[in-house]
Amino acid sequence: MSKLPATGTNIFTIMSALATTHQAINLGQGFPDYQMDATLVNLVHTAMQEGFNQYVPMSGYTPLLQTLANKIETLYHHQINPATDITITPGGTYAIYTALISILHPGDEVIVFQPCYDSYIPNIIINGAIPVLVDLEFPGFTIDWEKVKSKITHKTRAxxxxxxxxxxxxxxxxxxxxxxxxxxxxTNIIIISDEVYEHIVFDNEKHESVLKYPELANRSFACFSFGKVFNATGWKLGYAVAPQHLMNEFKKVHQYNAFSCNSPMQVAIHHYLQQPDSYRQLSTIQQQKRDYFSELIKTSKFNLLPSKGSFFICADYSGISTEPDTQFAIRLTEQYKIATIPLSVFYENKTDNRIIRVCFAKKESTLQQAAEKILSI
Ligand SMILES: Cc1ncc(COP(=O)(O)O)c(C=O)c1O
Structure with missing residues (x-):
């Protein structure tokens, strides 16, 4: 019997395959279509040549752990012990999953906001726990904390x-x-804080990490992704930060799962991070892409919703069609050769507000080509 009977192939796989079949521009899945920094690639090459090709310690390459601890102290004024409070993982998704496995027991409840990144709910269910869904308030997608409070029970674990x-x-x-x-x-509630886009925040706003708030930091797993920060999503490398009592449990799972992660990339990232510009420029770069794309399609029939961070902007197409969003997104791919993601797939109950998600972390030429097609709709 399936442990995840309601789970099928995820929408990113489906839409990317559809994009390939129809030779569409892929603004669906969240990955850059431009090259990552050659400096970092060269640092990996050097690390390999220097012989960093065997296992590093289970929680990560020791100098990298120290570098990350320093970065966290600089950015969030939070001191962690690199020897006990941090683990390098094969990506942010793995960090979130491992955090959940390490704390959940059957019957526990986990509050999840929807729409949400698609791994959360299956990660909860596979542990025999129960997702308790709270809708973000439409159309601003804000959190009503009174609603959250009303969902807390003695079973709420995270x-x-x-x-x-x-x-x-x-x-x-x-x-x-x-x-x-x-x-x-x-309460004894634990926070899982998915901060993989920590360095992609626009309009001079600041990223609010749980690590900035001592009460929260003391009961949180903060999960990060090098893939998102360094335009290297295919590297699948990230890390989790948590106080020692939580990280101990995390490591018990991690040591018999991945055990340790790719060595030369950890060595390279350690060196690369000595230049904070490597991540400090990211918000500006992605904000330019957001603005460039928004300007190009401002006379289209789409209505863009505000985007304050990440690789994504949502587009309301209710001025174009009354089709359900999945049908609309498929037609957009087949007929207009632009792949996007319908927002309903990020809702457990498939709430459909006639909105698609667009990834603007693309080359200007890609955004320009996409805009030409969008303007023809
Ligand atoms: C919110 C969120 N969390 C986690 C991830 C996954 O990060 P990684 O590729 O490092 O597993 C993504 C990737 O799209 C994401 O959007």
């Missing part, structure tokens, strides 16, 4: 938050983190 947010491009603000801190004060 809350998953994600900022900057996939699929909506919204971010959490200081007020949100303070509200979260307040409602879990007298």
């Amino acid at each position: 809350i998953i938050i994600n900022s900057p947010h996939n699929p909506t491009g919204t971010i959490l603000y200081e007020n949100d983190l303070l509200a979260l801190q307040q409602i879990i004060l007298d």
